[in-house]
Amino acid sequence: MSSDINYLIACIENSYYYFAMLGSDIHTRASAQGKHMMRTTGHLPPTGRRMTGCLAADGLAPGSRSSAAFVLRASMNARPPSKRSRSPTSRLPPASRTCRKPACRTARQACRCHISRQEDPLMKLAFAQFAPIHGDTAATIDLVAAKAREASAEGARFIAFPECFLTGGSFENREALLAASVDVERGDLAPIIDVSRQTGILVVVGFYQTRGPQALNTAALIGPDGIIGLHHKMHLPFMIGDRFVDIPESSGPSVFETPIGKVGLAICYEIRFPEVARTLALHGAELVVLPAAWPEAARILPDIFSRVRASENFVYFLSSNRNDLDDGMQFMGSSHLIGPDGVELVNAGMADGIFTVDVDLAKARVKSIIRDPGVYEVHPFRDRRPQDYGICGTTP
Structure with missing residues (x-):
């Protein structure tokens, strides 16, 4: 879920389209279990949910006037948040x-x-x-x-x-x-x-x-x-x-x-x-x-x-x-x-x-995600490359 939201917000922050972020060389790739798949039509997370279509730069699906959050939830067929997490009396x-x-x-x-x-x-x-x-x-x-x-x-x-x-x-x-x-x-x-x-x-x-x-x-x-x-x-x-x-x-x-x-x-x-x-x-x-x-x-x-x-x-x-x-x-x-x-x-x-x-x-x-030590590890803070981010400090 968080990866899909990250894709969406990147589009909104930087004013581009979802598939444009993936680049022109969009291809299919499979993990060892064959559960990860990326196509021009969307992204298939490990849970098997799919974000269909591309999202416009304002976070809305083309032709839709619904909120970006609604589009995201509906397109992924995600389960609604629990009553406890949304209740004002939680x-x-x-x-x-x-x-x-x-x-x-x-x-x-x-x-x-x-x-x-x-x-x-x-x-x-x-x-x-x-x-x-x-x-x-x-x-x-x-x-x-x-x-x-x-x-x-x-x-x-x-x-x-x-x-x-x-x-x-x-x-x-x-x-x-x-x-x-x-x-x-x-x-x-x-x-x-x-x-x-x-x-x-x-x-x-x-x-x-x-x-x-x-x-x-x-x-x-x-x-x-x-x-x-x-x-x-x-x-x-x-x-x-x-x-x-x-x-x-x-x-x-x-x-x-x-x-x-x-x-x-x-x-x-x-x-x-x-x-x-x-x-x-x-x-x-x-x-x-x-x-x-x-x-x-x-x-x-x-x-x-x-x-x-x-x-x-x-x-x-x-x-x-x-x-x-x-x-x-x-x-x-x-x-x-x-x-x-x-x-x-x-x-x-x-x-x-x-x-x-x-x-x-x-x-x-804890700034890392370790699913399987030595096999599946993600270290977003350690893997940063600030030396390559200089363009972020310039005005186009």
Whole structure:
């Protein structure tokens, strides 16, 4: 399944047709078992499913106006995702405490044992999906602090919120955007930092930021000791508030060491640039977090791009999106967490709430696929040839 999605997204990213990617010398090739076959009519994966026809550069089958995800599923006759993986209520039972020490379980206040890496490989990650308090940055900051505390009470060690969640994303001019922006140096994020300090939970949240004369689209990673790191959106689409913000100076990949592992940050539109997620993975990110504000027109991003970014980089990929209506723009929800194998672990649909799932980040440190040692091994990271990719850094 992941290989077929990779073919599809390559067409979309690079604006060409599926069979063109295979080249003019298209031939039939068979594996030792005779189960792999590639023809001009499509690709036959090991499971025996076939992607019929070629896909156009926008991911749609010729003559079809259906979404690319629908075309892919229908043409492959793939089994639909399980109810558990798509259900907005796919939540694991809440845990009262992550620490197993008897003394900590009986204490009246939360312990801080969980701030260091725990021996149990599983940890609970969370994301939030609901509406902010429109037009009131301070009130939304307090709301995020309260929701982070709630997630911690359910045993979560990490929670992510959407892009520009604290400030809103729709503005008609730069002055209005700056008036609503967060000033980090002024201490505007103090309520969230206080909750993290008290509970140990890590928080990622997006907002427009004012920094001197600059306006920036920012995602903050907050921990018990304060702000661990800030990511400033470098790829800016010409729409809503991003029309009025500045492109930041490059300060290197936004990968940060945390008590749960290495977390990489990107924002919304940056999912369309494969170099962004790959750079984060090359710098050790085990969990890539992408706060988003995707309208329904961007359905292809959570349906396909998220899976590919996770599977091609062998990382957990978490995207928290909005599901409300803001200045006439309806956001589509579908916040989700994808595993390193490209499998969707939880999807919020359009529901409000805090959604949690247990993960083992150690799985994101394995960058190879070994089916049969010495016979069938794939090492996508080891087999990279960056010396041959120079053209990627040039403008045609």
